[in-house]
Amino acid sequence: xxxxxxxxxxxxxxxxxxxxxxxxxxxxxxxxxxxxxxxxxxxxxxxxxxxxxxxxx
Numbered sequence: 001x002x003x004x005x006x007x008x009x010x011x012x013x014x015x016x017x018x019x020x021x022x023x024x025x026x027x028x029x030x031x032x033x034x035x036x037x038x039x040x041x042x043x044x045x046x047x048x049x050x051x052x053x054x055x056x057x
Contacts, residue, residue, distance in 0.1 A: 012042050 015038035022028045 012045055015041050 019030060019034060019038060023030055
């Protein structure tokens, strides 16, 4: 696996992977609102990123 920072970066792709899977498997249309909402969620996720502090040991 990866560290917390690496995994959190991969999770930012989740909305786009989900949209692609729904389109592929269920035939749902991709609307501009869907893409805009996904981009907004990623931007909010990037804004609230976690800062890793070095341990004191």
